[in-house]
Amino acid sequence: MPLKFRLITGRTIEQGRSMEAEGKFSDGYRKAVALAEMNPKDVEILGIRNNAKIVSVYGSVVVGVKPNSDVPPGLVFIPMGPWANVLTLPATEGTGMPTLKNIDVHVEPTSEDPTPLSAILELYGVEKISHRPTERPLAIGSRRVVNDVPCPFCGEVCDFLTVELEGEKITRILNACPIGHAKIMNYHKHRVLTPMIKHEVNGDFIEVDLEQALNRAAEILATAKYPLIYGLSNTCVEAIELAVELAEITRGVIDNTTTLCHGPTVMAVQEVGAVKITLGMAMNLADTMVFWGCNPMSAHINHIRRVVIPEGKFVKGRKERKIIVVDVRRSETAKLADIFIQVEPGKDYELFTALRMALRDYDIEAPNVAGVPREKIYELVDIMRTARFGVIFFGMGLTQGGAKHKNLEEVIKLVQELNEWSKWTLLPMRGHYNVTGSNHAMLWLTGYPYGVEFSRGFPKMIPGVTTTIDLLMNSEVDAALIIASDPVAHFPQKAVENLMKLPKIVIDPFWSLTAGVADVLIPSGVTGIECEGTVYRLDDVALKVKKLVDPPKDVLCDTDILSRLISKVKKLKRLA
Amino acid sequence: MSQEKASIYAKLKAKPSVPIDLRSLKPDRVAGLKSSDIKNIKIMEGGRETVVEEIFEVESPAALPQNPENIEIIISGDGASKIRYLGYKMNGGRIVVEGNIGPLAGYKMSRGSIVIKGSAGNWLGARMKGGSIEVFGDAGSFIGAKLPGEKFSKGMKDGTITIHGSAGSYIGLGMGGGTIIVEKSAGNMVGGYMAGGLIIVQGDCGDFIGARMSGGRIIAVGRVGGILPSFYIDSVVGEVRARGRIFKKPFALFVGDVLTPGRGTIAVSLEENKTVLQPLLKLIEEVKVP
Amino acid sequence: MVDIIIKNGFVIDPLNNVKGELMDVGIRNEKIVDPSEVRDPGSIVIDAGGRLVLAGGIDIHSHIAGPKVNIGRLMRPEDHYLTNIPSKLPFRRAMTGRTVPNVFAIGYKYALMGYTLVAEPACTPLKMRHAHDELNAIPIIDKMVFVLVDSNWLALDLMSEKQKDMLKTYLAWLLYSTKAYALKLVDPGSDAAWMMGRPSLDLNDQVPGYNLTPRDIIQLTGEANEALNLPHSIHVHCNRLGFPGNYITTLNTMKLGKDFALRNRNSIHITHVQFTGYGGDSWATLESGGEAIANELNVNPYVTLDLGQVTFGEATTMTADAPFEFVLYHLTRWKWASADVENETASGIVPYRYRKRSYVNTVQWAIGLEVLLLSKDLWRVFITTDHPNAGVFTDYPKIYAWIMSRRYREETLKEVNQSALRRCVLPSIDRELTLYELAIITRSAPAKLLGLEKEKGHLGIGASADIAIYDIDPRAVDLSRDYERILKTFSRAWCVIKGGEIVVKDGEIVQTIYGRTYSVDPYTAIPDDLRREFEVYLKDRFRQYYTVSLNNFIIRGHEIKKLNEIRLKSWK
Incomplete structure (x- = not known):
C-alpha cells in the first residue's frame, strides 16, 4: 500500500549533461530524470523492485528507483524535468514561485515501465509535438585555440576555458566542468536551423x-x-x-x-537588502563557508575548485577553511563538509529563527528545532560568530519550498546580524x-x-x-x-x-x-x-561571452x- | 436628489481572455453620473484601453444618486476571476460579485463593502483603510497585506475581511489594524510581521504562524504546523473571545516575536495541537483547565 | 540633421564673457556656428522671444549608473509604485522611480531640466562594464564615469612598495581599460579596512596590512593624477564621512592639495562636502563646519568642491563608503545592502529620509548652503545633492532658489528645526546669487573642472550644440523676490537641444536620442618599456588575486554605444 513521502526536485550532473549533450527527447535524458532516489530502507519496506509509482494531488508518474543511502528515510528526490513536474505544485502562494520542493506524495511499487515522454506530454495537454532536430553543418578549417572563453551554462560563468577548433568543429575543451563541456562540445546538435x-x-x-x-x-x-x-x-x-x-x-x-x-531571493532583497561579495573575496578571505540548500557539486560544478580549493591571499586553501553544509539530505556537496546539518524539509525558517536567537544569546525553549538539536544550534552560532570571514552560499533548497521568500529574508538578516560580530556575507547560487x-x-x-x-x-x-x-x-x-x-x-x-x-x-x-x-x-x-x-x-560581475564561430547560414x-x-x-x- | 438605493448590473459579455482592470467602476466614481457616462468609463482589457460598455452589459437607472452610500454595483458573468483592482480606493457604497473575483480586490479601500459570492484572488484588501470585504468561497494569499518593500506596518489599517472558505499564505503580512477572519484553513505565515489588528483562523494554519510579529493578535482555533522558537509560552486560558465570537475551549497563549522584538500574542487551541505544544506546556507553572 | 537658428535669446555665457545679451545662436552638424551661416530655407527657426538661453547644464557628481544604483532600484520597489509616467511611443519610453529612477527617467528628467552632461562619480573597476551598460541605456545626456582606486590591492601594493612609475602606469591602465574619465577616492583606505573586518580610517591611521595611511594614498594618487596630466583632478570623498567633528579631517584633506599641485592649478576636488562638514562632537552637539570649509576654500587655490546639498524628503544613500553605511543602517534599522568587490572596494546602500523638523537634518541642510554662499570664487564651488544621497537631482531648482532668493531661504528657515539654526551661520547670510553666477556654477565652471571647456559649458562657436532655453525673460522678473519663478522655470525647460537635435519642446520630450560617453586614455602614451614591465606585473597579480581572466576584465571601445575617448598626449 502506498506510503506518504516528501518529494524534493533539483539538478544532477547527469540531468544537466544529458540535457545538453543528447537533448530532452533522448533515452539518456529520460534515464537521467525519470528517476527517484530513495533511502534503501524505504525501498525495502515498500517492496520496490525497479520502478515506483509516485502520486501527488496533481497527477501520478512511474519512474525508475535508485536506492541511495544519502537520502533520508521519508524523502524522495527526483531530478528536475518533465517527470518531476507531473507532481510539483503550481500554487505560488502569491509569491510567483511554484512549490518545487517539499511536496506531499504517495509512493508505491509497480511493475509498469517508467512513463514515456509521450504520455507525460499528453498529461500536459500537448496534442502534438514535433521533433525534427538537425545537426548544424560544421565547416572544417584551420586549427585555432581560443583562450579565456567564458562558459555559457550556469551562473559561475567560468571564463578560463580553452577551446580548440578546426574551422567550426570544436575538437577540445579544457577546464570546463562536465555540463559546460557537454554544452559546448555538442553545440551543433539538436538544432533548429529553419524557421x-x-x-x-x-x-x-x-x-x-x-x-x-x-x-x-x-x-x-x-x-x-x-x-x-x-x-x-x-x-x-x-x-x-x-x-x-x-x-x-x-x-x-x-x-x-x-x-x-531565485525569485524569492530577489523578493527578499526588496524587503531587507543584502550583503554580497564577488567570488574572489570568498577565495582570498573566507575561512568559513556555509552551503545552505544548494548543491554546487551537482549544479555549479567548478564552484568548489574556484573558491574553496585555491590558496587565496589570506586563506591557504581547503585546509584553512571550515565547510558547513545544511541540507535535507546528504548531498554530494555535504560529503566534503566538515559539518553536515540535516534540516527537516520545509522547516528552514524555524532553524533561522533559532540561529538568530542563539546569536543574541536568547534561550531556545524547545530541545529540537527543525530536526536539529538545540546544542548543535548553539555550536553552529559560535562557529559562525568567531569566524574571520564567512560566506553563506544558498540555493533552491531555500527558495522553492517552505517559507519561500521569507527564508531568504532570514538568511540575509542572519548575515546582517552576524556582521556585529565578524565579517559575514552571502551569495545566491544563480542557475542560468x-x-x-x-x-x-x-x-x-x-x-x-x-x-x-x-x-x-x-x-x-x-x-x-x-x-x-x-x-x-x-x-x-x-x-x-x-x-x-x-x-x-x-x-x-x-x-x-x-x-x-x-x-x-x-x-x-x-x-x-x-x-x-x-x-x-x-x-x-x-x-x-x-x-x-x-x-x-x-556575483554580479559582467563579462562578455564570445563568438567562436559564425551562426549557421x-x-x-x-x-x-x-x-x-x-x-x-x-x-x-x-x-x- | 435621489435618496433611494440604486443598483447597477454589469454582466460580462464574454469570458475575458486577459485581465480586466476595473478600478474605475465603483460607487464613488459613478455617483451622480448618468447611465451613458457609466457605459463610457475607461477600463483596461489587458494592455488595451476600452470602455465599460464594450466588456459589460450594463443595466442602470438613468441617473445615479449623488451619495455613493446609496449605490450598489453587481458584477456577474463567466470569467469574473479575471477582473483586477475591483473597488480600488473605494470610498463608500457596495459592490457584489456573483462569482469569483481576481487579484487586488479592495486594494486601498477606505469605506463601503465588497461581497464576493465565489472565491477571491491574491492581495485581497491589501493596504485596506476601512470598510468591509466578505468572501463566500476561498481567498488567495497576501490578504490585507502591505506591498513588497514597504515598511512593516503599512498593511491593512482598519476594516474587516471575512473569508467563509480557506485562505492562502502570508495573510495579514505587515498589517497595522483591522480584522481578518478565516472560517476554514489558512496557509503559511499567518500574521507575519503584524504590527496590530486581529486575525482569527477557525480551521487549520500552516507553518511559521506570527513570524516576526511586533503587535496584534492571532487566534488559531484548529491545528497549527508548529510554533516558532521565537515565541515564548505565557499562559493557558479556558476560552478566547474576539469580535463577538467565543471559542470555548482551552488555548495556550504565546507572546513574541522576540526577534523583532514584539509583543504580539498568538492563541493556539490546546486540543488539536497536543504534539506541538507538549514540550512547551511543562514550562509554565499553572495550567488552567476549565 | 537640419540646421537650427535660435533668434532673440537672452544669452548668459560666462566662459565667453556674455553677461546677458539678446543674441542669435546658430547650429549646424551638432555644433554651434555663427548665426549668419544658417541660411538654408529648410532650417528650423526657434524664436526665443527674449527667453533665457544657457549652455546645457553639467552635473559633476550624481549616482546614475552601475551596480550600486541597480541594487538601490531592487531594494526600493516602493520608490516605483507611485512615480510612474507612461510611455509615449515612439517618442519616449516609460519612466519610473524618484530616488532610484530607471534609465529613461534619468535621461529624460535631466534633459527636461536643461542638463546635457552628467558624471557618474564612482564605480569599481571589476563592475565598470555594468556601469557602461547602464550609461549606454540612459537617453539624451552625455555621460562619464569615475573609477574607484583608493582601496585597490594592486594599487596599494605599488604604493607601499613606493613604485611611483608603476603606480602611474597602473592608474593610467585602469582608466583606459575601464573607459573611465577620472580617478575617485572614497573614504580613502577605509574599504580596504572594511574588507578585512576593521573600522574605518582617519587621515593618519594605518591601512591594515600596509604601511600606508589615507594621507599617503591621497598624496600618491594625486601626484600620479597630475603627472598623467588628466583633465580632472582626483575626486575625493573625505575620510570620516558622517561623523560629528569630521570637518577637521576635511580641512586637513583640503590642505593636502598643495603637496601635489604639479601643474600649479587645482589638484584636489572634495566632493559632497556637506557630509564631511560636521562640527561638534556628537549628534546632540552637531554644528555646522560650513564656514570653516568656505574659509579654507577661499585661501586655498588648489581645491575645488561640491556641496552634496540636502533638499529634504526621501533619499536612498548609496556610496562606496561601506563602513559609513553600516553605521547608518544601525541608525535607521530598516534595509541595508552591501557588496564587497574582490581586491578593489566595497559599498553600502541604506534608505533615508531627511526631515525639516530634525535637528541633525537641519544642520546638514545649512552646511551646504553656507559653504556656497560664503565662497568667494564661484568657479570652484559646484551644486550637487550627491544624488540620491542627500536629495534627488530633480530638486536642484530648490537649491537655485535658496541661493538666489533670501526670501525663499527665510521661508524654509521658518520650517526647519530652530535650535539647530543656532549652531549655523546661515540665518545671518544675506547674499543672493545672480543668474550669471548660477550659470557659472552649473555650466561654465563644471566644464572647466572636467577639462571640457573647449566644447562644453558655453555657447561660443565650435561648442557642442547642447543648449537649454528657459521660459523666463530675466529682464522682466525679480527672481530674488519671485522665487516661485525660479522653482518653476528650472524644473522644466522650454526647449532643449542636444547635439544639434531638439529633444525637449514646450517642456515635453519629443524624441529619444543617445549621447556620448567621455573617457580618457593616458595609457597609450606611456613609453613602451614601462608598459611592458607593467604588463608582466599585472598578469601575475591578476592571476593571483582575481577570479576573472585579465582579457575578459578589459573593456573595449566597441562595447560603448558612442565613445568619445580623449587620448592624452603628454606624460611626465
Missing part, C-alpha cells in the same frame, strides 16, 4: 523563410491584448533590453526564469548563466527585476499577479513569446497545460520540448558560441531577431 510555422489544420511544422516567420510572429504579438515574453536567462543583456522594449510596445508582460528560481543579467537589465529599464507588466504603459511588478506561473494558472495572457528557455520541460504540469492553449512563438537554437510545440519557431544562434554579448555572473542572433520583430510590431501598431 517553421505550425499548420493550422494538421498541426505539422511547415518550413518557411525567416521573413514569413517574423511576420507571423509580429502579427501574433501586435494583435494580442496581453502577451507574455518569457525566458531570457540563456541569452545576452543586449537581447534582453530589446525584449523589454517589445513588452513595452505590446503592453504585455515580461518575465524571466528568476520567477521559478545570464539570469543575473536579466535581473539587472530589467532593473535598470523598469525598476523591477522580473515579472513586469506594461498594461497601463508603465512597468509594474506584483508577485502572484504579474508573475508567469500565476498568469498561466489563471489563463490571463493571450500569446507567448519564449526566448532561450524550455518551460514545457520545467514548469509544473498545470502551467504547461495552460501554456499549450496559447499561440506560442519560440526563439531557440535547440530543439527543446517547447520548440516542439511552437506555433512559430525561429532558430537563433547560440549565445556564447555563435553570438557574443554581455552576461552577468552570479541564415540563422540570426537573438538581438537581430528581436530588432526585426520590434520594427514589424511597431509598424503594425502604427508606432513607426
Whole structure:
C-alpha cells in the first residue's frame, strides 16, 4: 500500500549533461530524470523492485528507483524535468514561485515501465509535438585555440576555458566542468536551423523563410491584448533590453526564469537588502563557508575548485577553511563538509529563527528545532560568530519550498546580524548563466527585476499577479513569446497545460520540448558560441561571452531577431 | 436628489481572455453620473484601453444618486476571476460579485463593502483603510497585506475581511489594524510581521504562524504546523473571545516575536495541537483547565 | 540633421564673457556656428522671444549608473509604485522611480531640466562594464564615469612598495581599460579596512596590512593624477564621512592639495562636502563646519568642491563608503545592502529620509548652503545633492532658489528645526546669487573642472550644440523676490537641444536620442618599456588575486554605444 513521502526536485550532473549533450527527447535524458532516489530502507519496506509509482494531488508518474543511502528515510528526490513536474505544485502562494520542493506524495511499487515522454506530454495537454532536430553543418578549417572563453551554462560563468577548433568543429575543451563541456562540445546538435510555422489544420511544422516567420510572429504579438515574453536567462543583456522594449510596445508582460528560481531571493532583497561579495573575496578571505540548500557539486560544478580549493591571499586553501553544509539530505556537496546539518524539509525558517536567537544569546525553549538539536544550534552560532570571514552560499533548497521568500529574508538578516560580530556575507547560487543579467537589465529599464507588466504603459511588478506561473494558472495572457528557455520541460504540469492553449512563438537554437510545440519557431544562434554579448555572473560581475564561430547560414542572433520583430510590431501598431 | 438605493448590473459579455482592470467602476466614481457616462468609463482589457460598455452589459437607472452610500454595483458573468483592482480606493457604497473575483480586490479601500459570492484572488484588501470585504468561497494569499518593500506596518489599517472558505499564505503580512477572519484553513505565515489588528483562523494554519510579529493578535482555533522558537509560552486560558465570537475551549497563549522584538500574542487551541505544544506546556507553572 | 537658428535669446555665457545679451545662436552638424551661416530655407527657426538661453547644464557628481544604483532600484520597489509616467511611443519610453529612477527617467528628467552632461562619480573597476551598460541605456545626456582606486590591492601594493612609475602606469591602465574619465577616492583606505573586518580610517591611521595611511594614498594618487596630466583632478570623498567633528579631517584633506599641485592649478576636488562638514562632537552637539570649509576654500587655490546639498524628503544613500553605511543602517534599522568587490572596494546602500523638523537634518541642510554662499570664487564651488544621497537631482531648482532668493531661504528657515539654526551661520547670510553666477556654477565652471571647456559649458562657436532655453525673460522678473519663478522655470525647460537635435519642446520630450560617453586614455602614451614591465606585473597579480581572466576584465571601445575617448598626449 502506498506510503506518504516528501518529494524534493533539483539538478544532477547527469540531468544537466544529458540535457545538453543528447537533448530532452533522448533515452539518456529520460534515464537521467525519470528517476527517484530513495533511502534503501524505504525501498525495502515498500517492496520496490525497479520502478515506483509516485502520486501527488496533481497527477501520478512511474519512474525508475535508485536506492541511495544519502537520502533520508521519508524523502524522495527526483531530478528536475518533465517527470518531476507531473507532481510539483503550481500554487505560488502569491509569491510567483511554484512549490518545487517539499511536496506531499504517495509512493508505491509497480511493475509498469517508467512513463514515456509521450504520455507525460499528453498529461500536459500537448496534442502534438514535433521533433525534427538537425545537426548544424560544421565547416572544417584551420586549427585555432581560443583562450579565456567564458562558459555559457550556469551562473559561475567560468571564463578560463580553452577551446580548440578546426574551422567550426570544436575538437577540445579544457577546464570546463562536465555540463559546460557537454554544452559546448555538442553545440551543433539538436538544432533548429529553419524557421517553421505550425499548420493550422494538421498541426505539422511547415518550413518557411525567416521573413514569413517574423511576420507571423509580429502579427501574433501586435494583435494580442496581453502577451507574455518569457525566458531570457540563456541569452545576452543586449537581447534582453530589446525584449523589454517589445513588452513595452505590446503592453504585455515580461518575465524571466528568476520567477521559478531565485525569485524569492530577489523578493527578499526588496524587503531587507543584502550583503554580497564577488567570488574572489570568498577565495582570498573566507575561512568559513556555509552551503545552505544548494548543491554546487551537482549544479555549479567548478564552484568548489574556484573558491574553496585555491590558496587565496589570506586563506591557504581547503585546509584553512571550515565547510558547513545544511541540507535535507546528504548531498554530494555535504560529503566534503566538515559539518553536515540535516534540516527537516520545509522547516528552514524555524532553524533561522533559532540561529538568530542563539546569536543574541536568547534561550531556545524547545530541545529540537527543525530536526536539529538545540546544542548543535548553539555550536553552529559560535562557529559562525568567531569566524574571520564567512560566506553563506544558498540555493533552491531555500527558495522553492517552505517559507519561500521569507527564508531568504532570514538568511540575509542572519548575515546582517552576524556582521556585529565578524565579517559575514552571502551569495545566491544563480542557475542560468545570464539570469543575473536579466535581473539587472530589467532593473535598470523598469525598476523591477522580473515579472513586469506594461498594461497601463508603465512597468509594474506584483508577485502572484504579474508573475508567469500565476498568469498561466489563471489563463490571463493571450500569446507567448519564449526566448532561450524550455518551460514545457520545467514548469509544473498545470502551467504547461495552460501554456499549450496559447499561440506560442519560440526563439531557440535547440530543439527543446517547447520548440516542439511552437506555433512559430525561429532558430537563433547560440549565445556564447555563435553570438557574443554581455552576461552577468552570479556575483554580479559582467563579462562578455564570445563568438567562436559564425551562426549557421541564415540563422540570426537573438538581438537581430528581436530588432526585426520590434520594427514589424511597431509598424503594425502604427508606432513607426 | 435621489435618496433611494440604486443598483447597477454589469454582466460580462464574454469570458475575458486577459485581465480586466476595473478600478474605475465603483460607487464613488459613478455617483451622480448618468447611465451613458457609466457605459463610457475607461477600463483596461489587458494592455488595451476600452470602455465599460464594450466588456459589460450594463443595466442602470438613468441617473445615479449623488451619495455613493446609496449605490450598489453587481458584477456577474463567466470569467469574473479575471477582473483586477475591483473597488480600488473605494470610498463608500457596495459592490457584489456573483462569482469569483481576481487579484487586488479592495486594494486601498477606505469605506463601503465588497461581497464576493465565489472565491477571491491574491492581495485581497491589501493596504485596506476601512470598510468591509466578505468572501463566500476561498481567498488567495497576501490578504490585507502591505506591498513588497514597504515598511512593516503599512498593511491593512482598519476594516474587516471575512473569508467563509480557506485562505492562502502570508495573510495579514505587515498589517497595522483591522480584522481578518478565516472560517476554514489558512496557509503559511499567518500574521507575519503584524504590527496590530486581529486575525482569527477557525480551521487549520500552516507553518511559521506570527513570524516576526511586533503587535496584534492571532487566534488559531484548529491545528497549527508548529510554533516558532521565537515565541515564548505565557499562559493557558479556558476560552478566547474576539469580535463577538467565543471559542470555548482551552488555548495556550504565546507572546513574541522576540526577534523583532514584539509583543504580539498568538492563541493556539490546546486540543488539536497536543504534539506541538507538549514540550512547551511543562514550562509554565499553572495550567488552567476549565 | 537640419540646421537650427535660435533668434532673440537672452544669452548668459560666462566662459565667453556674455553677461546677458539678446543674441542669435546658430547650429549646424551638432555644433554651434555663427548665426549668419544658417541660411538654408529648410532650417528650423526657434524664436526665443527674449527667453533665457544657457549652455546645457553639467552635473559633476550624481549616482546614475552601475551596480550600486541597480541594487538601490531592487531594494526600493516602493520608490516605483507611485512615480510612474507612461510611455509615449515612439517618442519616449516609460519612466519610473524618484530616488532610484530607471534609465529613461534619468535621461529624460535631466534633459527636461536643461542638463546635457552628467558624471557618474564612482564605480569599481571589476563592475565598470555594468556601469557602461547602464550609461549606454540612459537617453539624451552625455555621460562619464569615475573609477574607484583608493582601496585597490594592486594599487596599494605599488604604493607601499613606493613604485611611483608603476603606480602611474597602473592608474593610467585602469582608466583606459575601464573607459573611465577620472580617478575617485572614497573614504580613502577605509574599504580596504572594511574588507578585512576593521573600522574605518582617519587621515593618519594605518591601512591594515600596509604601511600606508589615507594621507599617503591621497598624496600618491594625486601626484600620479597630475603627472598623467588628466583633465580632472582626483575626486575625493573625505575620510570620516558622517561623523560629528569630521570637518577637521576635511580641512586637513583640503590642505593636502598643495603637496601635489604639479601643474600649479587645482589638484584636489572634495566632493559632497556637506557630509564631511560636521562640527561638534556628537549628534546632540552637531554644528555646522560650513564656514570653516568656505574659509579654507577661499585661501586655498588648489581645491575645488561640491556641496552634496540636502533638499529634504526621501533619499536612498548609496556610496562606496561601506563602513559609513553600516553605521547608518544601525541608525535607521530598516534595509541595508552591501557588496564587497574582490581586491578593489566595497559599498553600502541604506534608505533615508531627511526631515525639516530634525535637528541633525537641519544642520546638514545649512552646511551646504553656507559653504556656497560664503565662497568667494564661484568657479570652484559646484551644486550637487550627491544624488540620491542627500536629495534627488530633480530638486536642484530648490537649491537655485535658496541661493538666489533670501526670501525663499527665510521661508524654509521658518520650517526647519530652530535650535539647530543656532549652531549655523546661515540665518545671518544675506547674499543672493545672480543668474550669471548660477550659470557659472552649473555650466561654465563644471566644464572647466572636467577639462571640457573647449566644447562644453558655453555657447561660443565650435561648442557642442547642447543648449537649454528657459521660459523666463530675466529682464522682466525679480527672481530674488519671485522665487516661485525660479522653482518653476528650472524644473522644466522650454526647449532643449542636444547635439544639434531638439529633444525637449514646450517642456515635453519629443524624441529619444543617445549621447556620448567621455573617457580618457593616458595609457597609450606611456613609453613602451614601462608598459611592458607593467604588463608582466599585472598578469601575475591578476592571476593571483582575481577570479576573472585579465582579457575578459578589459573593456573595449566597441562595447560603448558612442565613445568619445580623449587620448592624452603628454606624460611626465
